[in-house]
Amino acid sequence: ERDSHHASVEERVVGLETAFSSGMDRHAKEIAATKDAQAQLLSDTKLRTAHHGTLAERVDKLEKAVVDGNSRCEKELKTTNASVEAMNRRLNMIKEVWSEETPRVPARGF
Known part of the structure; x- marks a missing residue:
């Protein structure tokens, strides 16, 4: 056992x-x-x-892109405004010239 x-x-x-x-x-x-x-x-x-990249790097890149885009838009806006002002001055000169009366020579002997 x-x-x-x-x-x-x-x-x-x-x-x-x-x-x-x-x-x-x-x-x-x-x-x-x-x-x-x-x-x-x-x-x-x-x-x-x-x-x-890290989240901070990605945010920095986005911020830089926004700032660059804003700078580019500001330049384009200034250029466009200058062009519009120049056109406005030209149109005003044309209006002024057209609004003056043209001197006429009196007709003789008719």
Whole structure:
């Protein structure tokens, strides 16, 4: 009976060792997969950050684009206003000349 009990304990220990070993193998695989996934996420994040830049850099670029656009619009507006004023002066000169009476020579002998 003692041998059968001893065998039973030994079988139980072997069963526990097998379960423990297979559990360790499974956990080791899961840990390795998690580390791989984490490394991939880190790589993707670095790539995305390098490609897009930081939020502050992106905002700076947008602000610069807006300022440059405003400066360009101001220049164009000044040029357009100067052109309109020049045309207005010319039209006023033409109106003034046309509104004056043309001197006529009196007709003789008709």
